[in-house]
Amino acid sequence: MYKWFGCLMLSCLFFLSGCMSSTAYKDKDVAAVVRGEKITVGYLRFLYPDDALTDMVEGAVKAKLAEQEVKKMNIDISKQVIDIKESHGTYPPDELKSAEAQSIRTFADPQAAKLGIEPQEYYKKYTETSAKMVAYINTYTSEILGELKDDEFGIEEYDHHANELLDDLVEQNKEAIEIRIK
Template identity: 35%
Template sequence: MKRISLFIMTICLVIPLIGYDNNKQASLEGYKDSDIAAIVGDKEITIGELRFLNADQDVLSRIDDAVRVELMIQEAKKMNLDLSDKIDSMKKAVATTSLDDIEMEKSEREFIKSQARKLGMKTDENFKEYLEITSERSLYIMEYTQKAFRELVPFNGEELAVYNEELDEFLDELVNEQQNEIKILIK
């Protein structure tokens, strides 16, 4: 249970680092899950992948964030960071976890349940897959940011805000440096 809590906490720390624009909402009408929203290197990011991780009304506004996350994952892999033991441990922990095992806000629980309904999945099945995907991404992001940017140490609220701002600038530079590897197909 402690491992899962650490992953949930990591996810909560990472989400604000990515720069979410809540004002930009658009309809998915006319898009299929198989439509490619962006390409980062050789990785295609589809509308379906974005729908799995986000509420439908937020999908199109999260494309830039998904690009940044994918860039960090690819950069971490280029650094030959060996996360296989951590990923294996995380997958074992997720396999034995249910939604009822995790303490979370009511709104987060409702999001998981509504996503499961939307995707035609059982709630626990959706939760485990969501947790596995976001936890693995978080492992790569945390490892990359600690090696390429700077180590994440315990922060108070003000220090965390400064860290997030500086990391956001660092990621903007990464996106600019890798512009040739990025194609955003849906805006």
């Protein structure tokens, strides 16, 4: 269940890219404040390509709200994090030429270069960070909506309801959210 929804949520977050010159912002700059917790430009730069930062702020805000809600519910997400991390695998060796391997390298290599680290190290840290984010989102949505049924027709409908739920959470907290980069 978490593999499907996690991949779906991650895909939604990743492919919402836009255009901006992120060089106008420093890593320590605050991109958003969510109920008093800061999301920095550096955090967004770690997770997303530079040209997607402004479009990814809203997704990061939703993820932070879900995290805060799950923590309020006092739910342990450690098993979900492990499951999601395992579904991402590791950085593929050069000899692996599959479409999935190419996709990972296409994303991870420029991110690693931007951060001045090896792609394998970047991908490991990226999967750890994104697995936590996805686990919080999955846990929050499944607590409210129930578990996703493992049938091919339910995924799109569940995703729609999950996105509505997160949009409602943002709306309920709009006075406690400040987005500082646009």
